[in-house]
Every structure is written in structure tokens, then in C-alpha cells.
Amino acid sequence: MKLVITILEDSSTDRDQLSVVLNSWSLDRNFEIEARYFDSGEDFLNLTEFSSTDSHLFILDIQLNKVSGLDIAKRLRSSGYSGQIIFLTAFREYVFHGYEVHALNFLLKPIDKNALYLCLDEIADTLIGHAYLYRSKQETMNIPYKSILCFSSSLHSVNIMTVDKLYYQYASLNSIIGHLPREFIRVHKCYVVNMAHIYKICGNTITLSNQMKVQIGPSYLKQVYADFATYSSRFDI
Secondary structure: EEEEEEEEEHHHHHHHHHHHHHHHHHHHHOEEEEEEEOOOOHHHHOOOOOEEEEEOOEEEOOOOOOOOHHHHHHHHOOOOOOOOEEEEEOOHHHHHHHHHOOOOEEEEOOHHHHHHHHHHHHHHHHHHOOEEEEEEOOOOEEHHHEEEEEEEOOOOEEEEEEEOOEEEOOOOEEEEEHHOOOOOOEEEEEEEEEEEEEEEOOOOOOOOOOEEEEEOHHHHHHHHHHHHHHOOOOOOO
């Protein structure tokens, strides 16, 4: 799997910093990146056709010289581009313009490595897949990750709780968790939950979106709070 990124940035310092962070993420996540760099909006417009872009992500400096990053984003969207857009800016007041083009995030300069990592992780998880492959003796099917509340172990099987149904599969949590997107975290030796469905955490008790309560194991407590805080604020700047 390869993540294709187009970057429009006229500052060589910021381009170099981006390159370092992207290469670091690629090595850390074992995920190939193809990065294409442009010094200006004009260079990009002269060398590409919007309708044929294959980039999964555009990273755009808001304050390019003549054609701004916001102008490029608007033209991308009007041409039908449905991939992700991240803006780079030194000024917070530009943030609200992102809603016009459904930007994934705004990153303030100098670029925070962890903030960019979170964005890339989100995109990579989407590319990997949207569904869990469920197999039983009777059927094989894809269960959308967004509908799964939690996995729980029961003797030699795993229960898969979704928003509307409970599935059973002969497997172990250990064999499953390594293949799940990052929003799934282990909270107990018997439970893996989807942070997208956590309604609240109070003490050592998680309440899920269906009001089901899951106890956090003592050895997982600190990490669960840290992971959920990071997930909840992953697009804050």
C-alpha cells in the first residue's frame, strides 16, 4: 500500500521539515509514501490536470505567492477531487476557511510531528480498509469498523458487538487486535473497544454509545486515558 501526497509549499525550510516528518512516519509505520513537491500554485496548475489527480492527500501552504493554497483547494473540490486536504499556516485566523473545502486539518507552523502523524494515521487506516472480515462456519462477511462497538473474549471465541447485532467467532483477541485500525484499543484482557463509540469514561468504567459498560483493567487504565485523550483531541490545534 502506498500513500500518495502532493505538497505545495514555497518555503524550502518548511519543505525540508515536512520531508523529514513524512520519511520518519513512513519508517515508523512501515507504510510507503510517494511525495510530490511544488514550489507554487502556478507550477502545480501548469503541470497537472485536476481531473486526473491520484493523490490521496494534498498538503497546501495557505500563503503561496500568487495562487493561494485555499484557491488550489477550491479548484480541486470543484473539479471533483474527494481526497484529503491539510492546510499549513502560521496564523490561526485562517482555520475557519477550511470548512469551505472540507479540509481534514490545519497545522500551524512550525509543523508539530505528532499532529501530522495523527492525520497520516487516520488516512492510512482508511486506505487499509473500512471493514472487519468476519468468518464463521455458516458465512463470511465484512462488518464495517464504524459499526463495531467492541470485541470481547469468551472461552475459545470472540464476541463482536455491533450497533445492531452480536457475532461470535472462533478466535482470540491477541490474533485480532494487531489487524484493527488505531481507534480500537485494549482496555482489559478480555475487551477491545472502539474509541469512536466511547460515550464517556468515569473512573475505571467505560460507557459505550449503546450504554453498555466495560470495566478497564488496572494495568490498562493509564494507557486508556492517554489514548482516548489523544483520540478525542486529534484534530485540535
